Amino acid sequence: MxxxxxxxxxxxxxxxxxxxxxxxxxxxxxxxxxxxxxxxxxxxxxxxxxxxxxxxxxxxxxxxxxxxxxxxxxxxxxxxxxxxxxxxxxxxxxxxxxxxxxxxxxxxxxxxxxxxxxxxxxxxxxxxxKPDVAAVPTGSGDVAGGGNAGIPSSYLNAIVGGMILILVLMVVILGLIVSALKKFLNQKELSEDDNQIVNSPYTFSTVTKSSGFIFVVIFIIAAVGFKTTIDGLYSIGVQQDYQPKQPIAFSHKLHAGAYEINCKYCHTGVLKGKQANIPSPNICMNCHTQIKQESPEIQKIYAAIGYDVKTASYSGKQKPIEWVRIHNLPDLAYFNHAQHVNVGAIECQTCHGPIQEMEVVKQYSLLTMGWCIDCHRKTEVNTKDNAYYDKLNELHASAKKSKMKVEDIGGLECAKCHY
Ligand code: HEC
Ligand code: HEC
Ligand code: HEC
Ligand code: HEC
Ligand code: HEC
Ligand code: HEC
Incomplete structure (x- = not known):
């Protein structure tokens, strides 16, 4: 048992x-x-x-x-x-x-x-x-940045030129007709009054002195002046394509492009907060303790953090690497990376352009209020797998037919973007 x-x-x-x-x-x-x-x-x-x-x-x-x-x-x-x-x-x-x-x-x-x-x-x-395939470098052609859609300006110039030519021709033809008519009428017997009208001294100087002509000229000058001033005012503080020289020849084309290092590996703040952050030398050193030790550019990193390659030791003497800031909103505006990248699921490139192709970073977008608002009007809110939006989505669907855009959740309210 x-x-x-x-x-x-x-x-x-x-x-x-x-x-x-x-x-x-x-x-x-x-x-x-x-x-x-x-x-x-x-x-x-x-x-x-x-x-x-x-x-x-x-x-x-x-x-x-x-x-x-x-x-x-x-x-x-x-x-x-x-x-x-x-x-x-x-x-x-x-x-x-x-x-x-x-x-x-x-x-x-x-x-x-x-x-x-x-x-x-x-x-x-x-x-x-998988069999080896020759590595094809990512296309390096500059993606047309913010190009104007619609008729190219060279066409517009040609059209305006053509119209002016037609106007001049019309003036010439009208002049010819007038003089022909004058000749014809002068051969006839005319009353005193009619004669005065036909032979009135209608010269260039009488035209330029007429009040109608002076008004038109002043109006055109004032309008052009006004437009130039307004354009000038709107572009104050706008610095699209700003591309300063950086203290170390750091290349995004090499790191983010050729070596495909993830943006978030260096710009660690994008998922968590307002700032994307410029990486500290610490992050560079994850690789550059080994890679390209002999390069003068890399030695600038070593100098900044007081690192001695030969002994692999730190002297303790440090000075910051003075990267030049490229993107900079005025203090009156609030922009948060996590809100856009993490919640909104917007790609860096939508706002910053093809950074992975830039040898030296430049400001790709205008960063004006109009630019923010424009996108908030057009872009749908990313509600996928986000329980926060479930109720809102339901309410929106019952009230409107169109998809929920950022403007529908308050993306156009002044206080959302202004302190
Ligand atoms: C190996 C680290 C590294 C990676 C990977 C990297 N960056 Fe950078 N990034 C930097 C450094 C360093 C700077 C500051 C120097 C400069 O402007 O080139 C910078 C600057 C920038 C700037 C300009 C910041 C300013 O001053 O306004 C933008 C925008 C940017 N990076 C976006 C990206 C995007 C998008 C990616 C991914 C496609 C990316 N970065 C990948 C290190 C990195
Ligand atoms: C994940 C690894 C990695 C990180 C992190 C990294 N790099 Fe690099 N870096 C490389 C590689 C790989 C090369 C190419 C080396 C080669 O050409 O043989 C390189 C090349 C460079 C070069 C060109 C050197 C030369 O003379 O050719 C510079 C400058 C540079 N890196 C700066 C930086 C800076 C500044 C940081 C930190 C913001 C950084 N790197 C972070 C991997 C990295
Ligand atoms: C910061 C750089 C870095 C990252 C990120 C990293 N590794 Fe490594 N890995 C190394 C280095 C360097 C070695 C060589 C051993 C050493 O020096 O510690 C290594 C060694 C290894 C080895 C042993 C390889 C061999 O041939 O013996 C494995 C397996 C490995 N890594 C897997 C991974 C995996 C999986 C990940 C991602 C989840 C990863 N590593 C992420 C740097 C890294
Ligand atoms: C919706 C547009 C938008 C997206 C998406 C976006 N950025 Fe930005 N980024 C901005 C604006 C606007 C600024 C200027 C912020 C300021 O001055 O306060 C900026 C500034 C930066 C800076 C300068 C330093 C800082 O922290 O402000 C870096 C670096 C940067 N962005 C990297 C990235 C990376 C990497 C991604 C993707 C993971 C990304 N950005 C996605 C709009 C965007
Ligand atoms: C590429 C499109 C895009 C651009 C450009 C953009 N945004 Fe947004 N923004 C979004 C999206 C999408 C959301 C919704 C994120 C979410 O799901 O909460 C958002 C949300 C916001 C919110 C939160 C609104 C709310 O009601 O919760 C603020 C604040 C904001 N953006 C500020 C800005 C500012 C400031 C700029 C310009 C410097 C800007 N955004 C540029 C797409 C954009
Ligand atoms: C989506 C974000 C957003 C919203 C919503 C928004 N603004 Fe702005 N606003 C900005 C940004 C970004 C700037 C800075 C742009 C620049 O410097 O060109 C700005 C600049 C301004 C300026 C300064 C103009 C200048 O050229 O310096 C004023 C005034 C202003 N906004 C008023 C308002 C008012 C009033 C509202 C509500 C009706 C509003 N804004 C809503 C983002 C926003």
Whole structure:
């Protein structure tokens, strides 16, 4: 009896153990389904791509075939969650690559679930299996910036020129007709009154002295003057295309374009608050402790933070890098990045233009009140997956047929943008 029970217990325990083990090994297998691969792609692009490529060495090793070189898939899971800890435990492989990569510290992804890391590996594996395609550089042609839609101004000039020509011709023809008529009438017997009218001294000087002519001329001059003044006033403080020289020849075309480093990796504030922030040298140093140490431009970063490349030590003497601010609203206006980028899901490029193609950043949009208002009139509110808008959406749908625009949630109220 007792023995039966015992063997039953052993059997069921074995089963449980077996199931657990198979689950554990299942969980550490790299998935191959399309869903995992695409989830992995998003994670890789968002978090790993700044330092890793699949087939190319960057700040860290190329990740293709990584599951074959490291001790085990489980090792990768531990490593990604906390590389520093893995190194500290004295793990042989971890210390080997750490030294190989000049002790640059990989970011820890402590919040990652195993499944997320496995999906990244799935993506890497799928990418690695693809045949090599020659890298095509992203198009560098300048996207037409804020060009005027409608008739090009050269056409307008031609049309105005043509009209003036026609007017001149008409004056000449009318003059010819008048003189022909005069000749004809002078051959006839006319009364004193008629004669005076026909032969009245209708010369150029009588025209220019007439009050009607003087009025028209003064009106035209006043109108042109008024328009120029207004245009001038509107452009005060507007500095589209402003492109100052920066203290370090930092290129967005290289970093954000060719190396596809995510904007948010450097401009860390965009999702959280008002300011996008200019990255601190700290962020540059994630890569430039290793990359291009010899470049005079990179040495300017070292000089600013008092870093000695030879000894990899800091002197403690620091001075700020004086980046020249390009975009600048007057103090009376309030603009918040998180509101637009995070909640509104607007791409940086919508407002800043093709930054990833700019060697030197320039101000792309006007940044006038009209520019803000115009977009608020045209743009639909992004209500997707945002419970905050559920009720509002319902109310809006019951009152209006058109989609909910920013103006419908108060985007045109003075106090929303003015302190
Ligand atoms: C800030 C740069 C940086 C980021 C971001 C980064 N890594 Fe790394 N990674 C490194 C460096 C550098 C190494 C080489 C080891 C060292 O120096 O610590 C490395 C090593 C590795 C290794 C071991 C590779 C091998 O061939 O042995 C794996 C696996 C890895 N990283 C995965 C990831 C994954 C997955 C992500 C994204 C979730 C990621 N890394 C994000 C810098 C980074
Ligand atoms: C490697 C870090 C890095 C990345 C990635 C990066 N930037 Fe920058 N960005 C900078 C630095 C440094 C400056 C200040 C120097 C300058 O103006 O070039 C700057 C300046 C700017 C400015 C002008 C700020 C001002 O003074 O008004 C804008 C706009 C901008 N970045 C947008 C972007 C966008 C959009 C992306 C992504 C396509 C991006 N940045 C990616 C580092 C970065
Ligand atoms: C994620 C990695 C990474 C970060 C972060 C980064 N860079 Fe770079 N940077 C690179 C790479 C890669 C190159 C190209 C090196 C090459 O041409 O071999 C480069 C090149 C440069 C160059 C050109 C050097 C030369 O003489 O050719 C400058 C200047 C530069 N970076 C400045 C900066 C500044 C300033 C920051 C911080 C705001 C920064 N970088 C942040 C990866 C990075
Ligand atoms: C809806 C338009 C809009 C979008 C979208 C937008 N910006 Fe801006 N950005 C602005 C305006 C306006 C300013 C000037 C703000 C000021 O002077 O207070 C600015 C300023 C900046 C600056 C200068 C420094 C600062 O913090 O003010 C940087 C850097 C910047 N933007 C980067 C970005 C990046 C990166 C993204 C995308 C993640 C982005 N912006 C998306 C409109 C936008
Ligand atoms: C590319 C289009 C675009 C431009 C340009 C733009 N905005 Fe917006 N703005 C939006 C969208 C979309 C929202 C709605 C975000 C949301 O869902 O809350 C918004 C919301 C706002 C809000 C909050 C309104 C509310 O009722 O909650 C303020 C304030 C604001 N914008 C200020 C500005 C200012 C100031 C400028 C110009 C410097 C500007 N915006 C330029 C698209 C734009
Ligand atoms: C969507 C945001 C937004 C709204 C809504 C808005 N403004 Fe503005 N306003 C701005 C911005 C941005 C500027 C600065 C533009 C510049 O310097 O050209 C500005 C500038 C101004 C100026 C200064 C003009 C100048 O050229 O310096 C006045 C006055 C003004 N706004 C009044 C108003 C009034 C009144 C309302 C309500 C009817 C209003 N604004 C609504 C964004 C807004």
């Amino acid at each position: 007792m023995k039966d029970r015992l063997s039953d217990l052993v059997k069921s325990l074995t089963l449980v153990l077996f199931i657990t083990l198979s689950f554990a090994s299942f969980a550490q297998e790299i998935p191959t389904d399309a869903a995992a691969i695409s989830a992995g792609e998003a994670l890789f692009n968002g978090n790993c791509k700044s330092c890793h490529r699949v087939k190319q060495k960057l700040v860290g090793p190329a990740l293709a075939g990584v599951e074959g070189r490291v001790p085990s898939v489980a090792w990768i899971l531990d490593w990604v969650k906390n590389p520093a800890k893995k190194i500290a435990t004295g793990d042989e492989y971890a210390n080997k690559i750490y030294n190989e990569y000049n002790k640059s510290q990989m970011t820890a992804f402590t919040a990652y679930k195993d499944a997320q890391i496995l999906s990244i590996l799935a993506y890497v594996k799928a990418e690695a299996a």
